[in-house]
Amino acid sequence: MTELTLGKALGAGLRQAMRDDEKVVLLGEDIGKLGGVFRITDGLLDEFGASRVIDTPLAESGIVGTAVGLAFRGYRPVVEIQFDGFVYPAFDQIVAQVAKLHYRTQGRVKMPITIRIPWAGGIGAAEHHSESPEVYFVHTAGLRVIAVSNPEDAYRSLRQAIASDDPVIFFEPKRLYHHKGEVDLDAPLADAAPMGLARVVRSGTDATLIAYGAMVATALQAAEAAEDEGISLEVIDLRSLSPVDYDTVAASVRKTGRVVVAHEASREAGMAAEVIASITELCFEYLESAPLRVTGHDVPYPPAKLEKYHLPDLDRLLDAVDRVLDRPNSLTGADA
Amino acid sequence: MTELTLGKALGAGLRQAMRDDEKVVLLGEDIGKLGGVFRITDGLLDEFGASRVIDTPLAESGIVGTAVGLAFRGYRPVVEIQFDGFVYPAFDQIVAQVAKLHYRTQGRVKMPITIRIPWAGGIGAAEHHSESPEVYFVHTAGLRVIAVSNPEDAYRSLRQAIASDDPVIFFEPKRLYHHKGEVDLDAPLADAAPMGLARVVRSGTDATLIAYGAMVATALQAAEAAEDEGISLEVIDLRSLSPVDYDTVAASVRKTGRVVVAHEASREAGMAAEVIASITELCFEYLESAPLRVTGHDVPYPPAKLEKYHLPDLDRLLDAVDRVLDRPNSLTGADA
Amino acid sequence: MSPQITPIADTAQDLELAERILTPDGSRIANPQLDAFITDVDAASLRALHRDMVILRRIDAEGVALQRQGQLGLWAPCQGQEATQIGTARALAPQDYVFPSYRETGVIYARGAKPGDYVRMWRGEEGAGHDPAALRVAPLQIIIGAQTLHAVGYALGIRHDGADEVAVTYFGDGATSQGDVNEAMIFASSYQAPVVFVCQNNHWAISEPVSVQSQYPIAGRAPGFGIPSLRVDGNDVLACMAAMRWALAHARSGKGPAYIEAVTYRMGPHTTADDPTRYRKEDELDAWRRRDPITRLEAHLRAIGELSDEQVSQTQAAADVVAREMRAECLGMVTRPPLAVFDGVYAEPHTGLERQRGEYAAYLASFEGEA
Amino acid sequence: MSPQITPIADTAQDLELAERILTPDGSRIANPQLDAFITDVDAASLRALHRDMVILRRIDAEGVALQRQGQLGLWAPCQGQEATQIGTARALAPQDYVFPSYRETGVIYARGAKPGDYVRMWRGEEGAGHDPAALRVAPLQIIIGAQTLHAVGYALGIRHDGADEVAVTYFGDGATSQGDVNEAMIFASSYQAPVVFVCQNNHWAISEPVSVQSQYPIAGRAPGFGIPSLRVDGNDVLACMAAMRWALAHARSGKGPAYIEAVTYRMGPHTTADDPTRYRKEDELDAWRRRDPITRLEAHLRAIGELSDEQVSQTQAAADVVAREMRAECLGMVTRPPLAVFDGVYAEPHTGLERQRGEYAAYLASFEGEA
Ligand SMILES: Cc1ncc(C[n+]2csc(CCOP(=O)(O)OP(=O)(O)O)c2C)c(N)n1
Ligand SMILES: Cc1ncc(C[n+]2csc(CCOP(=O)(O)OP(=O)(O)O)c2C)c(N)n1
C-alpha cells in the first residue's frame, strides 16, 4: 500500500493504463508540459511523448469529437475537461455521438472514451469552476457515470473506466485532490470489484445516508456526530451514478427504513431525485419516513463568498437526519 | 373561440406577441420563407419582415449566443431550434449564459429569451428527431421550462413565455402539431392563469396520473379505459416543468394516495424521478403505494420501427395503474 | 490590411469561379492545375464514371419512390450531386476512411454498399444502414458537422499509426457555419492531420440559400486556417476526381489537411419531407438542369465517340437491376423484435438497463396468454 | 488552388509581421495605412495614453498583491497587454458596447470603472464586478469565446435600431479555436453586423503557446469569412488605437464587421493560480521585456521632449491613489447575508425556489436561539 493524494492516485491510474495499453491516449487543454491545471497528468508527457499526451486547441467540442474519431480507429482516448463548467461546449458530441454511437451501430463501433471532469465546488473558485453537472450525463442513456471519493477508488475505477469498452464520464471532486489515502498500486485490475458497485462505507441501523464524491466525507462526519447522540447511521458511497447499484442501496434501506440523499448539485431533478424515486419503487413498504434530499439550492453556483450557504455541510446533513428520524433538531433542540 | 391546430395556435401566439411588442424578434433555421420545417412561423416573414424573422446560419450555439446579445440590447428573442436533438450544440450558451446572466448580474441584465423546441417522438422520424431533453433544462437553475399539450395552452403560454423577463425553454410536442382544439385568441394575457400552474385535466379519486406534453392525451385515454372498470383516475397536466406546481400535484396525491408519472424521456434521472421525490417529501403519509414511473427506456431513442416499444402507450399506463392500485393486471388478468 | 474578398452575387457566377475540366456542354478544356491528376483517366474510366452516376441517380430515384410508397420514413435525395460524390469517392484508396453526412448515397455506393444498405436507416430499421468496417465509412451523420471532427480524430490516429491512409469527411454548405466544422479545421491544421474536407456546396441548406451562411467562396476560409483549398465545379466529375486526387495526395504525403469546395446543386427537395417550391424559383432549377453532371459527361463521351446508345441502355438496365435489388431488400426487411429496443446500448452489462429489460420482458410476457 | 499561407515560426518574427507606428525603441515610423487614423493625436493625448497605461499596470499589480494577501480568490494579470487594451478601448465612442473576457482590466478601466469594480468579482462577492449599463461593458466572461456571439447579437440589435453604435468584443488567441468565435464571425459576416473583433494574441493560452491554436497569423482567418482584418503590434499603443479607429469606422459606416489581431504578450502568469515557469523560458520573457508597451511610449515621449521626470512621478502618484482606493474598497466589502444566495436567480417569482428559500430561512432561523 502506498499513501497518495487523490490527485496523485489519478495520475498513477493514468500512467498504469497507458503502460497497460498503448491505445490509451490523453487529450486535453494544458495536460502536456503543465501537467494539467491540477497536475493530474504531471510527468506523463515525459514518459509517453506528445503523440499520446496531446495538448489540444482550446475547444471542448473539438476535443471530444476528435476523441470519437480516435475511438473509431481503435484508440482509447482519455479526455480531460479542464473544469466542470467547461464540459457544456462538448455536450452535443457527448450526448449525440459518444453516448449513441454504440447503439447506432449495434456495437460495430465502440466508444471506449473516458471523459475526466474535475468537479464540484468548495474551493472558492470563480464562476463556472464549481459546477455539478453529473445528472445531465446520468440521464443520458449510453453513458456510464462514475464519481470518486477517495484515492483508492480513484486509482482503480479510473483504470476500469479506461479499460471499459463503454464511454465513461468520470467525476473527480477537485476539493479532494489533495486528500490522502492508501492505494494498492499493484492490485490486479482483474481482481477488483466491478466499477458499478456502491460501497457501504460505514454500517448503521437507524438511517441510511447516501452520498458520492466529496459529500461522502461529510456524510461520514455526520455519522460520527450522530453516534455521539446514540444514532447509528449507515453511509453509502454510490461511486457509480449510472448505473446505480440499487442492490446495495435497497439492502440498506430495507434495514434502516430511513434515507437521506446528499449532493452538491442543485435539487430540482438532481441525482437525489433519481435515487429517491428508485428507492421508493424498490422499498416502499420498508420506508418509515419520507426520504430526504440535502442538496445545493436551485440556483446557479453562487459567488465564492456565498458558497458555504449553498453547499450541504455537516449541519445541514444532521438537520436532515433529525428530520428523517422524526427527532427534535439535535443542533438547536427545536422540534422537527 | 376559434378551432386551431396546436401548430397554428403557436403561430398565432407568435404573431400576437410580435404585434404586442416590437422588441420580439424570431431567430432560427428556415423560419423565414419556409415558415420553419413545421410551418409554425408561416406568414410571419411577410408580416414582420426579415429584420424580425431572421433566418440564421446553421449553428445553434450561434443562434442562442446571438439571442443573448439581442437580449442585452433590450430585445425579446424567440429562438426556434429545428428539432429537439439539435439543441445540444447550444447547450453551453443556454446553461452557462442564458440561465446564469440574470444571477451573474443580479438582475441588471435580463434574459427574456424563449427557446422553442419541437419535441419528442412518435412520428417515425430519423435519429435525433425524437429526443426528450427536457430534464436537462429542468435541472438547470435559472431557466423556466414549459411543455404544452393542447392548442389553448400553446397559444397562451407561448405568449406568457415571451412576455416573461426570464428565459423559458418551451417544448412543443411535435406529434400534436396537427391536433385541433378551441383557442380564445382574444383572451387578454393579463387575465390568464400564471404560466407555472398545472392543470387537473380530469378529476378522479383512486389514483393520480401525472403527465405532460403528448403523454397527457394517453393519460386521458387511460382514465377513460379505467373508468369502464370502475376505476376513477385523476389526470394532471404539469404544463410547467420548472417550476412544478406542487400545490396542485400534492392536493391530488393527498386525495388519491396513489401516483403514476408518465413521460417519453428515459427513466434514469428523468422528470418522473423529480416529481416522485417531491411527492414523497410532500405527501409521504398519504401514499398508499409506491409512486410508479412509466417512461421511455434508458436507451437512446430507437430507430423508428422500434419506437412503439419505447414510448409509453395506453397499455403500459394501464399496467402501471393496475400495479399502483395493487390490482391484478386488467389487460391480461395476471396478478400484479 | 487584409485584402477584401469579393462577395459572390449569384449562383450562375458561382460556377464560373470554380475550377473545371469539362464545360457544361461537355467539351474538355485544359486545366493546368488539375490535368496532371487525371492523366490516366481514359475512355473506359470515363464510361465507368458515367455508369456510376447513372446507377446512383437510379438508386436515388428508387429511394424517393420507396419513400413515396410508404416504405421509407424519409429519403435525402442527392440528385444533381452525382459528379461530386462519384468523382471524389472514386479517387479514394481502399484503405481510406470516410465520415459522411446523410446525403452521401453516392459515396457509400462507390465504397461498395449492398442494396439494403441504402435504405436500412431511412426505413427506421437500424441506426446505421451499413457496416462501417466493411465499407470503411462511418454511419451517415445527421448532426450537422459533427462528423468532421471524427474525421480529424481518425486522421490523428492514422498519423500516430504511421499508416498510408487518409480520413475524408463530407459536409454541406450549411454545415460550414457550425462550430464543429471550424474546430475541425483548427484541429486538423494544428496536428497536420491527414484529412480531406469535402464541402458539397449544393447552394441550399433546406430553405436557406448559401448566402445565409456565406457571401464569399467557402473554399476561401480554409487557407486562413493554413489549409490549402480548391473550389471546383461540382458538376464536373473529372474536375472533382482530379481535385480529390490532389487533396488526397497532399494529405497522404504528410503535408496535412486539404479542403475542397465542390460547387454543385441540390436538384431535389432537401428530403422527401420538404417542399422546395415554397422557397426557390423554377428558373434557378432550370439553369442548373442545363449543368446536369450526367448529361455533361454523356455529351463529352458521345462527342469523343466513346458512348453508344446501346451502352447507354445497358447502363440503364444495370441501374434498374440495382434498383430492383434495393427495393427487394427493402421490402424484405424484418423488424427486430420488441426487446431489441434494449440491444446494443452498452458494450458491457449495465445493471440498470438489464433490470428494465427484465421488467419490460415480463410486461410483454403478460400479454402472452391473451387471444 | 488557394495560396498557401506562410506559417509563423517564432514569436520574435511574429511582431515583425504586424503593423506598427512606434518601434520598440520608441521611434515613430510612417505607416501609410494607419497614420490617417491618428492625425489628431498630439503630445497631450500621448501623455494621456501613457498615464492610462501606468495606472492600469498599477491596478494590475494591486490585484496581484491583493490576491497574494488572501483578499481575492484569483486575479488574471494583464501586464504586458496595456497598449492593446488602452489603445483599442480609448478609440471607442461612449455609446459603443463592449463584450470582454476576464482579462480586460484595462478596458473596464478605460470605460470608467470604479475602484471596487476591479475586484468585486475576483473576491467572490458578486458574479459581475461592475454595472454593465453604467460602463456599457458586459460582465467579464469566463467561458472562452462565448461573449463574441453576444457582441454579434448586440450588433444585430444596433443595426435593427439604426443606431450609431458599434459592439466590440475582446478575446484571446486561445479563444480563436472555439466554435463560438468562428460562428460569431459567420453570423457577423452574414448580417453585416457592426461589430469589431479584437483578438489579443498574447502568445499563450495558459500553458499552450499560440502555435497549438494556429501556426498561421490569426488575423488571416477573418478575410475568409469576408471580414477585413488587421494584424497590429499590440505593444504599440498608437498602432492599436489607429487600428481600432479603422475598425470602428468600418463598422460604424455600415460596412459590417472588422477584425483586429493585436500581437502582444502576457508577461505575468495566466492567473495568480498559475506557475508559468513550468512551461515557458525566461529568455522569451526577456525578449518581450524589451518590447514593453509602457517603456516604448515613454521613450518616444521623452525623445520628443514631451515627458519630464516630474510628469512621470505625478503619473505614478496618481496610479498609487487609484491602487489605494481599489484596496480600500476591496477590504471594505461586506459579503451579502446567507439568504442572498437565492437572490436574483429569476426576474419573476419561481415557486420552487421560493419554497426552498423558505425552508433554508427556517433552517437558519433554527440556529438563532443558540449561543
Ligand atoms: C445540429 C443540427 N442542426 C440542424 C439540423 C437540421 N438540418 C438537417 S439538414 C439541414 C441543412 C443542411 O444543409 P447543408 O449543410 O448545406 O447540407 P445539405 O442538406 O444541403 O446536403 C438542417 C438545418 C441538423 N440535422 N443538425
Ligand atoms: C470553455 C472554456 N474552456 C476552458 C476554459 C479554461 N481556460 C481559462 S483561460 C484559458 C486560456 C485562454 O487563453 P486565451 O484565449 O489566449 O486568453 P488569455 O488567457 O491568454 O487572455 C483556458 C483554457 C474556460 N475558461 N472556458
Ligand SMILES: [Mg+2]
Ligand atoms: Mg447544402
Ligand SMILES: [Mg+2]
Ligand atoms: Mg492568450
